[in-house]
Amino acid sequence: MKRCTWLKPYLWAAIVALLVCGLPAWAQGQAAAPSAPAATPAPPPLAVDAPLNVSGPSTDDQAAGDPSGTKTGTANDVVHADPTKPLTLVDLVNQAGQNRIAINFVWTLVTGFLVMFMQAGFAIVETGLCRAKNGNHTMMMNFMVYGFGLFAYWVCGYAIQMGGAAGTAMLGGINPLNHEFTIHLLGHDWGLWGTKGFFLSGATYDVGVMVLFLFQMVFMDTALTIVTGAAAERWKYVAFCVSSIFLGAITYPMFANWAWGGGWLSKLGANYGLGAGYADFAGSGVVHAVGGITALALSLIVGPRIGKYNRDGSSNAMPGHDMVIVLTGCFILAFGWFGFNPGSTLGASGALRIGTIAVDTMLAGCTGSFGALLYMWIKYGKPDASMAGNGLLAGLVAITAPSGYVNTLGAVIIGFVAGLLVCVSVEFVDRVLRVDDPVGAISVHGTNGLWGVISVGLFADGTNGVKGLFYGDPTQLVAQLIGVATLLGFVFSLSYTANMVIHFIIGQRSAAADELEGLDIPEMGALCYPEFVLKPDTTHAGAAASDFKAGLQVARETA
Amino acid sequence: MKLVGVLLAVFGWLLPVVALNMTSSTGMRMFLCILGIGITLVAILGVLNKAHQKEAVWKQ
Numbered sequence: 001m002k003r004c005t006w007l008k009p010y011l012w013a014a015i016v017a018l019l020v021c022g023l024p025a026w027a028q029g030q031a032a033a034p035s036a037p038a039a040t041p042a043p044p045p046l047a048v049d050a051p052l053n054v055s056g057p058s059t060d061d062q063a064a065g066d067p068s069g070t071k072t073g074t075a076n077d078v079v080h081a082d083p084t085k086p087l088t089l090v091d092l093v094n095q096a097g098q099n100r101i102a103i104n105f106v107w108t109l110v111t112g113f114l115v116m117f118m119q120a121g122f123a124i125v126e127t128g129l130c131r132a133k134n135g136n137h138t139m140m141m142n143f144m145v146y147g148f149g150l151f152a153y154w155v156c157g158y159a160i161q162m163g164g165a166a167g168t169a170m171l172g173g174i175n176p177l178n179h180e181f182t183i184h185l186l187g188h189d190w191g192l193w194g195t196k197g198f199f200l201s202g203a204t205y206d207v208g209v210m211v212l213f214l215f216q217m218v219f220m221d222t223a224l225t226i227v228t229g230a231a232a233e234r235w236k237y238v239a240f241c242v243s244s245i246f247l248g249a250i251t252y253p254m255f256a257n258w259a260w261g262g263g264w265l266s267k268l269g270a271n272y273g274l275g276a277g278y279a280d281f282a283g284s285g286v287v288h289a290v291g292g293i294t295a296l297a298l299s300l301i302v303g304p305r306i307g308k309y310n311r312d313g314s315s316n317a318m319p320g321h322d323m324v325i326v327l328t329g330c331f332i333l334a335f336g337w338f339g340f341n342p343g344s345t346l347g348a349s350g351a352l353r354i355g356t357i358a359v360d361t362m363l364a365g366c367t368g369s370f371g372a373l374l375y376m377w378i379k380y381g382k383p384d385a386s387m388a389g390n391g392l393l394a395g396l397v398a399i400t401a402p403s404g405y406v407n408t409l410g411a412v413i414i415g416f417v418a419g420l421l422v423c424v425s426v427e428f429v430d431r432v433l434r435v436d437d438p439v440g441a442i443s444v445h446g447t448n449g450l451w452g453v454i455s456v457g458l459f460a461d462g463t464n465g466v467k468g469l470f471y472g473d474p475t476q477l478v479a480q481l482i483g484v485a486t487l488l489g490f491v492f493s494l495s496y497t498a499n500m501v502i503h504f505i506i507g508q509r510s511a512a513a514d515e516l517e518g519l520d521i522p523e524m525g526a527l528c529y530p531e532f533v534l535k536p537d538t539t540h541a542g543a544a545a546s547d548f549k550a551g552l553q554v555a556r557e558t559a
Numbered sequence: 560m561k562l563v564g565v566l567l568a569v570f571g572w573l574l575p576v577v578a579l580n581m582t583s584s585t586g587m588r589m590f591l592c593i594l595g596i597g598i599t600l601v602a603i604l605g606v607l608n609k610a611h612q613k614e615a616v617w618k619q
Contacts, residue, residue: 186580272579274588296603300611309617433608434615474585481592482575488599489572493565496607500561512616544617 048093051086101172104347105207107354108171108215111343114336115218119146119225121332125393126229127528128329129320129386129439131537133518134233135528141228141235145244149221152248156198157220158213161253163194165212165261170347174212176203180262188271191263193254215343219287220252222340226291229439231298231508234305234515237523239508246498247294255491256286265486268479275457275476278483279466281357282344284401284452289487292446296435297496302509304436306516307537307545315430316544318438323385330389334365337396341403353404353464360403361396364415368395371419379423386440387423393444394422398452402459405466410459417455418448450487453480516545564607571599 056076066072078087078095123142130138164180167173180191197204200213224244231240258265259280269277280286309315320326341361345351372391376384395415399406402414425443429435435442457477460468467473502508509515514522518534521527537545574595575588582588612618 186577268579273583300607303611303614303616306616309615311617313617433604434612435608474589478585478588478592481589481596482579485572485575485592485595485599488596488603489568489570492599492603493568493572496565548616548619 048089051088052092054087100347100349101208103349104170105211107348108211108343108346111339112215112218114339115215115222115343118218118222118333118336118340121329121336122222122225122229123329124325125329125333125389126225126232126439128322128324128326129229130232131318131518132321132529132532133520133534135321135520136524136526137237137519137528138228138232139528140524141232141237141240142225144241145224145228146221148241148244149224149248150217152245153217153220153253154200154213155249157249157253158200158216159195159197159253160193160250161220161256162212162216162261163196163198164191164257164263165194168208168212168346170345170350171208171211174206174208176206176209177212180257189264189267191257191261191267193257193263194261212346215346216256219283219340220248220256223252223287223291223294224248226288226441226445227295227298229441230295230437231302232438233519234302234510235298236507236510237519239502239506242502242506243298243499243508246502247495251294251491251494251498252286252290254494255290255487258486259286259483265479265483268482273475274479274482275473276466276479278479279405279456279460279476280401280453280483281404281456282341282400284397284399284449285483285487287449288397288400288445289449289453289484290491292442292444292449293487293492294495295437295441296446297492297499298508299435299437299442300496301499301503304434305438306512306548307543308436309434310544313434315434320386320438326386327389330392333393334362334396337361337365337400341400344404356407357403359408360406360411361399363408364395364399364403364411364418365392366395367412367415368392368398368419368422371395371416371421372423373419375420375423387426390422390426390440390444391419394418394448397445397448398455400449401452402456405456405460405464405468407461407463410455410461414452414455414459418451421447421451450484453483453487456480512548516548560610561607564602564605564610567602567606568599571595571597571602574598 054075056074057071062071062076075087078091079098080087080091081094119142123139126142127135127138162177164177166175166178177194177196179195181193181195182189182191184190197209200209224247227243227247228235228240257263259278260266265278267277268274305318307316308318338358338361342354342357345354345357348354369388369392372387372394373383376382376387395418398414398418399411402410406414422440422443425447426440429437429442437443454477456466456468457480458468458470460466460471460476462471462473467476469477499508510519510523572595575592578588578591
């Protein structure tokens with residue numbers, strides 16, 4: 001057997017080298033290894049009410065001014081429980097708690113103010129997409145829906161929605177809202193509505209309850225203003241008033257309770273093991289789908305505008321009168337959405353994901369407008385402005401529910417699909433269903449609200465407690481689908497039935513002659529644009545309306 | 560027809576909710592959800608819409 005004798009010196013050299021280099025390193029590691037802690041005496045117990053030896057700048061220092069900002073916001077500004085005594089640890093801890101809740105109050109209020117401003121966006125989008133002869137009427141519906149909704153919500157809507165929602169730590173607990181009406185059925189408790197907070201009276205005269213009221217109220221008003229667009233140009237104003245009050249007082253709060261107020265949908269996870277229960281972070285379902293589905297119910301009841309469809313059932317385009325205010329309104333809405341989604345954390349302290357939520361929101365809006373633009377450009381050869389605007393809104397609507405649970409890739413996909421979906425849905429509603437929706441509210445808010453709810457069950461990545469199908473949990477998708485079934489089955493049925501009752505009592509639709517003239521004078525008593533000369537409508541829709549008008553005249557003479 | 564449409568829509572909602580107690584299989588629950596949503600859509604877009612289209616203004 002031949003031995004590799006020539007290897008021997010090299011092997012020895014390698015072993016020596018390893019020893020020379022390795023030993024010091026090993027020794028160093030041993031030295032760096034943590035030694036057992038020496039027994040140290042325990043610190044003396046801290047007396048929380050003992051005076052702390054800290055002081056801020058003197059009054060004289062502060063009187064000299066503070067251009068650099070180093071003398072403002074010091075120990076002098078910490079609130080003392082007893083101003084006559086020095087600062088204690090209790091004072092510091094209380095101040096920290098106060099600061100956290102103050103930050104969250106300010107965040108929630110400011111984002112609520114942003115959402116309130118969305119009313120202006122909705123108002124001009126809807127008015128711009130309607131004809132000039134109905135400008136005052138459409139604007140006044142959007143203007144007064146704020147007041148009607150707010151009043152109804154103060155009377156009973158808020159109590160029904162959030163009356164049992166105590167325990168919201170971000171706003172200090174809101175503990176006065178502590179009773180949910182619940183029935184025990186099929187082996188589980190089913191929360192149906194809250195019972196505390198009617199008129200914001202009694203113990204609900206509370207700072208946290210008030211902040212939550214403002215934030216939830218502006219969300220509710222968003223749902224209400226969606227309906228006015230779908231029924232625009234033929235909705236009797238008095239019927240609009242009654243219908244809006246009902247939606248703000250009953251329909252919206254009921255579903256919102258089930259999803260956000262501790263109701264049965266939110267408990268599907270605990271009771272039936274369906275993921276985290278129905279998850280709707282900022283309201284694709286609660287706000288937008290409720291508004292869009294109610295808009296569908298209203299559109300069915302009031303029927304299409306005169307001239308929208310020909311006798312053979314073909315559809316006529318009825319373009320709006322001002323694309324500038326439509327797209328400006330879309331920008332206002334996109335701005336307000338930064339209140340809608342990031343604000344739904346109900347605070348900034350302890351909820352630093354607000355940055356992710358804001359980025360998800362802007363990305364989905366952007367890809368939504370891409371999707372719609374692409375669809376229209378490919379199919380019709382031109383990049384349609386109103387559909388690009390609707391695509392932006394569709395993307396924002398769709399990301400509203402998943403914005404707290406998805407990453408940016410998910411947001412991009414959700415938004416793009418929403419942009420395509422809104423175009424397909426508008427065509428389907430207009431040409432197949434023959435349901436007249438002047439602003440596309442059913443498609444933007446209804447269809448994409450439902451898509452947003454479903455997308456949580458698909459794209460939620462599990463980083464914030466909700467995990468969707470693509471990340472390994474199919475049960476979350478089941479919870480979301482039950483939410484969709486509830487929106488379609490419960491919300492639609494309740495809205496439809498209530499509005500049919502209103503229809504039988506006072507009538508939902510304006511008189512045909514008023515509609516042909518434009519609703520500004522007959523319904524509101526004043527024109528939106530009194531100095532403008534409105535030219536006759538020479539489009540197909542105008543011709544169809546003229547035919548109808550002639551028929552109406554003949555019918556009158558015959559009668 | 561309108562009443563039938565509304566009742567069918569409510570049925571489509573209650574089907575997956577009640578079925579939660581009947582089965583614990585995720586696949587079956589998902590199937591029943593989709594079935595319920597389908598029934599509701601047929602009720603709204605088919606039955607109810609058809610009933611309203613009969614009296615549509617453009618047919619008068």
